[in-house]
Amino acid sequence: MKIRDLEKGKNIIVYDLGKSEHSEGMTIVGRVIELEYNEDGKNTATIQSVPFQRYTVTDDNYFDYWKDYIESKTERLSENGITVDKKHFDNIDEEHFHHKARVEAMHNAIEETRGYVNEYLSNDVQQRKRKDMVNSPSHYNRGKIEAIVIIEQIASAYPIKVALSIGNTVKYLIRAPFKNGVEDLKKAQWYLNRAIDNWDVK
Known part of the structure; x- marks a missing residue:
């Protein structure tokens, strides 16, 4: 040429x-x-x-x-x-x-940084998951209202001697389809029976 x-x-x-x-x-x-x-x-x-x-x-x-x-x-x-x-x-x-060498060096640096960021985010996600299992477990979060809010609203309407049993009944009913199924329904039934048994106890 x-x-x-x-x-x-x-x-x-x-x-x-x-x-x-x-x-x-x-x-x-x-x-x-x-x-x-x-x-x-x-x-x-x-x-x-x-x-x-x-x-x-x-x-x-x-x-x-x-x-x-x-x-x-x-x-x-x-x-x-x-x-x-x-x-x-x-x-x-x-x-x-x-600038091929520079581009390759930058690419390698970006990939290395991406590795560090992904590792950090992965650790961060694990920490958030552990924290969420305490503060806001997924099997208690459906829709816009957290289960604890519903449980507190319902249980507060009952006499103190059965409020705990009613709260647990609601808790197990809410989580049953997302966690333990029939086992949670049986727990809900047990707590509901307990609330019924303690209703008239003085």
Whole structure:
């Protein structure tokens, strides 16, 4: 590819920017912002990379359009049996790809942080579950009103000597379908019988 083949505004990847006898140069991705055609054949392109670094590319450099580079990589992956849909690469901000090492490092840091956060949240969820089993167990919470409120309302209307038994009756009736089923219904029946037996006791 030559400078005359480039279009302004397109992204390119330069594989050997700054190449010399002592260095292989560096790989840079940038957007073509200027094209200069000289009569002596020494054409140049100025590319802008992130963060706003400008580089001069000549016909002596080895470069491709970024999109072609990505497509060649996805085709190579496909040939090796890994299916990669090229359309996923169409929306990538191409200017940022020369920061691949930074992106990978950030990705690794994010994944590590995500691990810590998930571990913390997992522990936090366990603590909340333990606390909820004391303060607000799920088998006593149906609808908008907690069971304890209903139990207190109903039991407070009864004489003190049977209020506890009535409260327990209501408690077991409320939780039966969500916890122990028939066993809770039998407990409710036992407490109701106790309330009946103690109703007239002086």
